Structure formats: C-alpha cells, structure tokens
Amino acid sequence: MKKTDIKxxxxxxxxxxxxxxxxxxxxKQQAIETALSAFDAQVEKKFKGLSFIQRPIxxxxxxxxxxxxxxMNISYPQMATASGLVIAVLxxxxxxxxxxxxxxxxxxxLQEMAVSKKTAPQAVVAQTKNLQAxxxxxxxxxxxxxxxxxxxxxxxxFDVAEGGxxxxxxxxxxxxxxxxxxxxxxxxxxxxVLGEYQKQEVAQSIRRVQEQVELESSGEERDRFxxxxxxPVRLTAQHPVSTLSVDVDTxxxxxxxxxxxAGRLPQPNSVRVEEMINYFAYDYPTPTVASQPFKPTxxxxxxxxxxxxxxxHIGIKGYSATxxxxxxxxxxxxxxxGSMSSHDKLPLLKNAFKxxxxxxxxxxxxxxxxxxxxxxxxxEPTPVKERAKIIAALDRLSAGGSTxxxxxxxxxxxxAQSSFAKDGVNRVILATDGDFNxxxxxxxALKGMIEQKRKSGVFLSVLGxxxxxxxxxxxxxxxxxxxxxxxxxxxxxxxxxxxxxEATANLFPIAKDVKIQVEFNPGRIAEYRLIGYETRVLxxxxxxxxxxxxxxxxxxxxVTAIYEISLVGGTGQLIAPLRYGKPAKSSNNSGEFAFLKxxxxxxQETKSQLMTRAIxxxxxxxxxxxxxxxxxxxxxxxxxxxxxxxxxYTGDFSNQDIITLANSGKGADPxxxxxxFVSLVRLADSLK
Amino acid sequence: xxxIPDIDLVDLAQNGDRQAFSDLLQRHxxxxxxxxxxxxxxxxDAQDVAQEVCVKLVGxxxxxxxxxxxxxxxxxxxxxxxxxxxxxKIRHDKREDTAWDLDQFQATSGNPENxxxxxxxxxxxxxxxxxxxxxxxxxxxxxxNHLQASQAQDCAEGTISWRLSEARKNxxxxxxxxDNP
Numbered sequence: 001m002k003k004t005d006i007k008x009x010x011x012x013x014x015x016x017x018x019x020x021x022x023x024x025x026x027x028k029q030q031a032i033e034t035a036l037s038a039f040d041a042q043v044e045k046k047f048k049g050l051s052f053i054q055r056p057i058x059x060x061x062x063x064x065x066x067x068x069x070x071x072m073n074i075s076y077p078q079m080a081t082a083s084g085l086v087i088a089v090l091x092x093x094x095x096x097x098x099x100x101x102x103x104x105x106x107x108x109x110l111q112e113m114a115v116s117k118k119t120a121p122q123a124v125v126a127q128t129k130n131l132q133a134x135x136x137x138x139x140x141x142x143x144x145x146x147x148x149x150x151x152x153x154x155x156x157x158f159d160v161a162e163g164g165x166x167x168x169x170x171x172x173x174x175x176x177x178x179x180x181x182x183x184x185x186x187x188x189x190x191x192x193v194l195g196e197y198q199k200q201e202v203a204q205s206i207r208r209v210q211e212q213v214e215l216e217s218s219g220e221e222r223d224r225f226x227x228x229x230x231x232p233v234r235l236t237a238q239h240p241v242s243t244l245s246v247d248v249d250t251x252x253x254x255x256x257x258x259x260x261x262a263g264r265l266p267q268p269n270s271v272r273v274e275e276m277i278n279y280f281a282y283d284y285p286t287p288t289v290a291s292q293p294f295k296p297t298x299x300x301x302x303x304x305x306x307x308x309x310x311x312x313h314i315g316i317k318g319y320s321a322t323x324x325x326x327x328x329x330x331x332x333x334x335x336x337x338g339s340m341s342s343h344d345k346l347p348l349l350k351n352a353f354k355x356x357x358x359x360x361x362x363x364x365x366x367x368x369x370x371x372x373x374x375x376x377x378x379x380e381p382t383p384v385k386e387r388a389k390i391i392a393a394l395d396r397l398s399a400g401g402s403t404x405x406x407x408x409x410x411x412x413x414x415x416a417q418s419s420f421a422k423d424g425v426n427r428v429i430l431a432t433d434g435d436f437n438x439x440x441x442x443x444x445a446l447k448g449m450i451e452q453k454r455k456s457g458v459f460l461s462v463l464g465x466x467x468x469x470x471x472x473x474x475x476x477x478x479x480x481x482x483x484x485x486x487x488x489x490x491x492x493x494x495x496x497x498x499x500x501x502e503a504t505a506n507l508f509p510i511a512k513d514v515k516i517q518v519e520f521n522p523g524r525i526a527e528y529r530l531i532g533y534e535t536r537v538l539x540x541x542x543x544x545x546x547x548x549x550x551x552x553x554x555x556x557x558x559v560t561a562i563y564e565i566s567l568v569g570g571t572g573q574l575i576a577p578l579r580y581g582k583p584a585k586s587s588n589n590s591g592e593f594a595f596l597k598x599x600x601x602x603x604q605e606t607k608s609q610l611m612t613r614a615i616x617x618x619x620x621x622x623x624x625x626x627x628x629x630x631x632x633x634x635x636x637x638x639x640x641x642x643x644x645x646x647x648x649y650t651g652d653f654s655n656q657d658i659i660t661l662a663n664s665g666k667g668a669d670p671x672x673x674x675x676x677f678v679s680l681v682r683l684a685d686s687l688k
Numbered sequence: 689x690x691x692i693p694d695i696d697l698v699d700l701a702q703n704g705d706r707q708a709f710s711d712l713l714q715r716h717x718x719x720x721x722x723x724x725x726x727x728x729x730x731x732x733d734a735q736d737v738a739q740e741v742c743v744k745l746v747g748x749x750x751x752x753x754x755x756x757x758x759x760x761x762x763x764x765x766x767x768x769x770x771x772x773x774x775x776x777k778i779r780h781d782k783r784e785d786t787a788w789d790l791d792q793f794q795a796t797s798g799n800p801e802n803x804x805x806x807x808x809x810x811x812x813x814x815x816x817x818x819x820x821x822x823x824x825x826x827x828x829x830x831x832x833n834h835l836q837a838s839q840a841q842d843c844a845e846g847t848i849s850w851r852l853s854e855a856r857k858n859x860x861x862x863x864x865x866x867d868n869p
Binding site: 005006008010011012013014015016017018020021023024027028030031032034035036038039040042043262264267338339341342434466 | 692693695696699700701702703704706709710713714717718721722725726731734735738739742743745746747750751754805806807809810813824825828829852856859860863
C-alpha cells in the first residue's frame with residue numbers, strides 16, 4: 001500500500017458515508033417507557049412528596065392532560081365497558097391529590113401575606129408543616145388498590161394498557177416495589193398482545209428497570225462548578241501572612257438552600273462557606289463617623305468542632321449611612337428570553353422589582369430596558385413619584401422569543417448616563433437566569449466594558465433567577481467588575497432580603513477594594529487555616545497595591561472571616577514539627593497573637609487607607625456563653641458549610657451539633673432567616 | 689413542546705416533572721441513537737445503548753447544571769455509555785461478534801475508489817483508542833466544534849485538538865501498515 005495522506009475532509013467524508021439505519025420506533029417507545037418507570041421511582045424516592053409543593057400547577061395540568069389521553073385512547077366499541085371503569089379509577093386516584101392542592105395554594109398566599117406583613121417566620125413554619133402534611137398523606141393514597149383493579153381488566157386492549165403508562169404519574173404509588181410490580185404486569189400484558197416470543201425480552205427489560213432503579217438512584221453527578229480546593233492548613237513559621245479580599249456575595253447560600261429544598265445535597269464544589277456565613281446579618285458594633293467606614297470586631301474562642309484548636313473570628317460592619325441617602329438613578333436590565341417564563345423567574349422578578357421600587361425615594365429615577373426577544377427600552381428614566389407608570393411597565397413585560405441579543409447592556413448604560421445623578425448612586429441592575437447574551441458575546445470584552453463604565457460612575461449588580469441555566473461564575477465575575485453584588489433570588493422572601501432590607505447596603509458602597517491582611521505571630525500561633533474565601537485569597541504583595549481590585553462594602557453590610565488556629569504549645573497541630581527546624585523567634589510584640597490590617601478606598605477615591613489592630617489576650621473569650629449570639633451562629637454556619645464541602649476538618653461534628661449551636665445563637669431573628677437555617681440543616685440531615 | 693427550550697425541560701425534569709422528562713427523551717432519542725450507532729456500528733446495539741442512556745438520564749439529569757449545552761452534555765453521556773456497553777460486550781462475546789461489518793461502508797454510491805478509501809479510513813477509525821475515536825466522531829462525524837466536544841468529553845479544549853491530531857497520526861499508521869482488508 002502506498003503512503004497515504006489523510007486530511008480532515010477525508011475523515012469527515014468517511015464518517016458521512018456511513019449510512020445509519022433508521023431506528024425501530026418500538027425500540028424508542030420501549031426505551032422511553034422504561035426510563036419513565038425509573039423516573040417515577042426516583043421521583044418517589046428523592047422528593048419524598050416535595051414535588052407537590054414545588055410544582056402544584058404543572059402536576060395538576062399533567063393530570064388533566066393524562067385524563068384526556070386516556071379517554072382518547074379508548075377505542076369506540078370499548079367505551080361502554082372500559083371507560084366507566086377507567087374514569088372511576090381515575091377519580092379515586094385523583095382525590096388525595098386534589099385535597100393536597102388546597103394547603104399548597106394556601107401556603108403560597110400565606111407566604112405572600114407574610115412578606116407584606118414582615119412576618120416571614122410564619123411562612124417558614126407553614127412550609128414545614130405542609131411538608132409533614134403531604135408526606136403523611138401518602139399512606140392513605142388509595143393508589144395501590146386502583147392499580148390492582150386496573151391491571152387484570154380483560155376488555156382493555158393494548159392501546160389502553162399503553163395509555164396506562166401514565167398511571168404511575170397520576171397515582172404516584174408510594175413504593176418503588178409496587179411500581180416495579182405494576183410495570184411488570186403492564187409489560188406482560190403487552191407481551192400477550194405482541195406475541196409470546198417477545199416475553200423474554202420484556203422480562204429482560206423488567207430486570208433492567210429493577211437494576212437501574214437501584215443503581216441510578218445513587219446516580220453519579222457531573223461536576224460543573226469551578227473546583228477551588230479548600231484553603232489548606234498553613235504553618236505560621238512558613239506563611240505568617242494571610243491576605244484576602246472581602247466578599248459580600250450571598251449567592252451560594254441561596255443556591256444551597258434551593259438544592260436542599262429540592263431534596264438533594266449540593267455538590268461540594270458549589271458551596272462557598274464565606275458566602276453562607278455572610279448571608280446573615282450580624283450586629284457587630286459600627287463606627288459613628290463616615291470618615292471611618294467600618295470597624296473590626298475580633299474574638300478568639302474554642303472551636304466548636306475541635307477542642308484542640310481555636311477560632312479567630314473577624315467581623316466587620318459598614319457604617320450605616322441611612323441619614324443622608326443620595327439620589328438614586330437605577331436602570332433595570334431584564335432578560336425576557338423564553339427561558340425566563342417559568343414561575344420562579346420573570347413573575348418573581350417583577351414582584352422583586354416592585355418591592356425595590358417601593359423602597360426608593362420620590363425623586364429617584366428608574367428606567368427599564370429588556371434584552372432577548374423584544375430588545376429595547378420599556379421605560380425611559382422615570383421619577384419614582386410616578387409609581388403607577390413604573391409598575392405598569394413591569395406588568396407589561398412578558399417572556400418569549402429566542403435570544404435575539406441586541407445591544408441590551410449598552411442601552412442600559414446609555415439610559416443610566418442620560419439621567420446620571422451627580423454625587424448620587426448610578427447603577428444598572430441586570431436580572432437574568434444565566435443567559436448573558438446582552439449584545440456583547442465575548443466574555444472578556446463584556447467584563448472590560450463593565451469595568452470601563454464603573455470608572456465613569458455607573459455600577460452594575462447582577463441578580464440570578466431560576467435554576468438550570470444558572471451561570472454562577474460569570475455572574476460573580478461581572479458583578480465584581482462592576483463594583484456590585486451578585487445575588488441569587490429563588491423566592492419572594494429572598495427578593496425582599498436583597499432588594500429591600502439590604503437595598504441601602506447593596507446600592508450605596510461606603511468603601512471599595514476592601515482587603516484584609518492578617519500577620520500571625522509564629523511565637524504564639526503554630527498553624528492557621530482560613531475557612532472559605534477560596535476564590536478571594538490574594539497574594540501578600542497585592543495588599544498594598546491599589547491597582548488590585550477587591551470587594552466592596554455597602555452601608556450596613558457585614559463581612560466575617562474566620563480562621564481556625566492552633567496555638568503554640570497546644571495539641572491541635574496537624575503538621576508535625578520539623579526535626580531540624582529552628583525554634584520560632586520571639587519578637588518585640590511577643591504577647592500578640594496576630595496583627596490585623598485592613599485597606600480600603602472611600603467610594604470616590606483611588607488611594608487606599610490603612611486601618612490596623614493588634615489581636616492579643618484581651619480578645620480571648622473563655623466561655624462559649626460569653627460569646628455574642630452572632631458569633632455563635634456564624635460559627636454554626638461555618639461548620640455546616642464545611643460539612644457540605646466534605647467535612648474534612650470538622651471531625652465528627654454532626655448536623656445535630658450544628659442545630660444545637662445555631663439555636664443557641666438565634667437571637668431575636670426578626671425575619672426568621674436563622675430559623676430557616678436550622679430547618680435547612682435538619683432537612684439536609686435527612687438527605688444523608 | 690417544540691418551543692420549550694431544553695434548559696427549561698431539564699429544569700422541570702430535575703424537579704420531578706414527568707412530562708418534561710418524557711419530552712426531553714422524545715426530542716433527543718434520535719441523536720442518542722445516532723451517536724450510539726456511530727460507536728457500535730450495529731442497529732441492535734445502538735438501540736440497547738440508547739435505552740440505557742434514557743434510563744441513565746433519570747439519575748444523571750440532576751447533575752446537569754447548564755454550563756454546557758444540554759446536547760453536548762448528552763453527547764458525553766451517550767459516548768461513555770456506548771463505550772462501556774461495547775467493552776462489556778467484548779468481554780462476553782470474546783470479540784467474535786463485534787468486529788465491524790464492512791459491507792455497510794460499501795453500500796455507498798459515487799467513485800468506487802473514493803468509497804474504498806473512505807471505508808478503509810472508517811475501518812481504521814474503529815480501531816482507534818477510545819478517547820481519540822470519541823473526539824473524531826464528535827468533531828468530524830457530528831460536526832461539533834472543539835469547545836462543544838471538550839464539554840462532551842469533559843476535558844480542556846486543547847485536549848480535543850491534541851486528540852484529533854493524534855488520531856490523524858494513528859490513521860496514517862493504520863492505513864500504511866495495511867492491516868485492514
């Protein structure tokens with residue numbers, strides 16, 4: 001054979017020449033039926049009744065569709081014999097669900113009421129109660145008898161039996177085995193029609209369903225989050241300095257909550273511990289003057305999950321500038337692509353923005369631009385005193401169409417420029433479910449533009465809605481470039497938290513590029529480990545470099561960083577001492593544990609200022625009861641976040657321990673966020 | 689059903705919506721089957737793999753987070769299932785039954801010499817190591833770009849380029865050695 005030269009086109013050509021035979025339609029239907037049986041089994045197992053709460057509407061719609069299908073599938077001569085029976089069975093099977101729908105609806109309206117009356121805890125309680133109610137409803141579901149009635153009916157021909165494939169979804173049998181039995185009966189019925197010779201194949205597919213139901217319920221998950229490893233334990237002698245940028249984002253907590261509420265534990269990599277801690281507001285002491293934008297609170301106390309180490313807790317609360325609030329000029333840039341139509345996206349978004357409008361002052365201006373589908377300006381900058389006009393514009397929005405792109409983001413920025421509030425707050429708020437087709441397709445170009453606009457005084461915040469398309473990393477990056485926050489909004493309660501309670505903090509930065517640097521004294525601290533902040537660790541030299549961007553703090557924002565430390569002479573060290581290592585030198589300030597330095601820029605300035613504080617014996621809190629509720633609660637959240645990430649350093653500190661600790665630090669909890677956290681831990685515990 | 693994007697159906701299915709899951713399978717069965725056929729070369733096998741993928745999706749769909757297009761992600765699942773299926777089958781059948789049926793490549797029209805060349809290449813593609821063959825099928829067979837193929841194979845984009853060039857080298861060797869009929 002001669003030397004051959006192969007081009008890509010030859011390979012393409014060769015592959016295209018392969019004629020792919022058309023698949024067998026019955027093979028396709030069988031594959032789908034088999035998968036759906038496994039799906040039903042999984043839904044039963046995984047959601048434990050939660051699906052009713054989550055999607056009452058779509059399930060009801062499904063039921064009626066199924067009824068239609070069933071009736072359509074009954075051939076005319078059999079109507080007399082079969083239809084009466086089938087419909088009767090359906091009614092029986094539907095009854096418990098209809099009853100369940102009622103409390104579900106109530107719960108939703110209750111939640112909305114709770115929001116308007118600011119009594120969120122009720123909603124949480126209602127939801128938990130409802131959960132119990134619906135899971136208790138299962139044993140009384142008369143699904144099993146109805147199935148038994150259905151299967152042996154001799155008059156029902158193959159068509160009807162196949163239509164019966166929908167039956168599991170309607171009746172939602174409580175047990176996996178029952179479902180397999182039903183599938184078995186149904187399949188044998190099919191086999192009789194199709195002929196004896198196929199029986200073997202059917203038996204095989206039944207075995208496969210059984211195997212798959214067992215196997216797949218443990219299903220492997222493919223990891224698509226960025227994989228930052230947990231910060232390692234550092235030896236103070238080798239790495240005495242730890243530098244980080246503050247992080248006031250809270251998206252991770254909302255995301256984790258949604259996952260757990262949907263009946264699954266989040267992937268370890270999707271958990272950012274610092275965002276979970278910072279989700280909660282802590283009542284750290286605040287400075288009284290704006291020239292000093294924040295004040296650190298420090299405590300050293302025993303680690304809840306490790307008796308041999310201590311925690312160094314650094315809390316910062318921003319100066320609350322509620323008095324002289326300046327004028328706001330806001331532009332809402334809203335994604336109205338088709339994917340936004342589901343109930344937890346555009347409808348929630350509209351309500352969220354209405355809440356925000358209600359918190360603004362009469363002279364503030366709001367403009368609305370949309371992208372994808374119907375790109376363009378929906379509302380020119382309008383003063384908030386014309387509230388009805390703004391609300392009407394929001395109400396007119398509807399999702400639809402594919403992503404047409406358009407110059408959405410440029411439009412939003414030009415709207416912001418046109419009504420620029422000098423010395424005020426100028427901000428574009430982008431709301432999306434992850435589709436960033438805002439007119440600039442190149443990610444880096446988009447980031448560059450946002451950064452440039454930031455310099456001109458228009459900032460950007462990003463709000464994420466929905467699940468599935470959610471592009472966590474890009475959201476974070478864009479918000480960071482735009483001097484804004486990235487928040488994930490999954491329900492109205494969350495919308496209220498981000499848009500109303502924290503609106504001042506999220507809209508009015510009081511300090512930007514806030515960096516923390518801790519220098520540990522090797523004479524007192526042998527090892528340290530920063531909890532969370534994996535994506536926020538900075539190089540030591542970046543601390544003084546004002547060109548290096550870092551996170552911002554808004555009015556009233558709190559930021560918490562926690563280090564786990566082991567003291568010299570203690571027994572908590574994880575790294576064995578070197579045989580030939582030099583003993584740590586004692587320095588002049590040998591009594592101190594560490595030295596805390598913070599750098600920040602005031603909003604309009606480009607040069608950073610330095611704030612320092614020594615951490616010494618005075619910061620030790622001996623007894624856990626002497627700690628503030630906030631610190632106890634924060635450490636509980638830290639433990640939970642670490643456990644979700646795999647619990648590498650938390651030993652045998654269980655979810656029960658976390659609940660106890662969190663309850664001890666619940667405090668007044670006016671909006672019920674901390675109670676909700678406790679419920680979340682409890683739910684996560686049941687998922688293990 | 690046609691106008692609901694994949695991503696929304698996936699979201700619904702992840703939350704336990706049966707109809708959405710069924711719609712997804714209806715929509716993608718053909719692609720799953722086609723890709724499985726490219727790997728296995730037999731209709732029966734491809735149908736078996738397609739069924740396995742459908743069932744596998746029940747558990748796997750919760751792991752889809754939307755970082756890649758759903759179709760790219762599904763390509764990855766399908767190829768892995770097809771590979772595992774064939775490996776298992778080869779263990780069972782001791783390879784006799786699984787060799788590619790060359791007739792299928794010759795049932796094409798046009799210049800017979802071209803067809804022969806094409807069929808030789810196809811034969812050699814079938815002999816490539818799994819990872820290289822996957823890259824070739826995804827890019828040259830299914831027309832994915834390198835980024836999409838990298839998402840399907842869960843590797844870096846550069847790795848795809850490397851695999852393709854490595855595959856080309858292997859094909860040279862295979863053709864020149866003449867170890868094909």
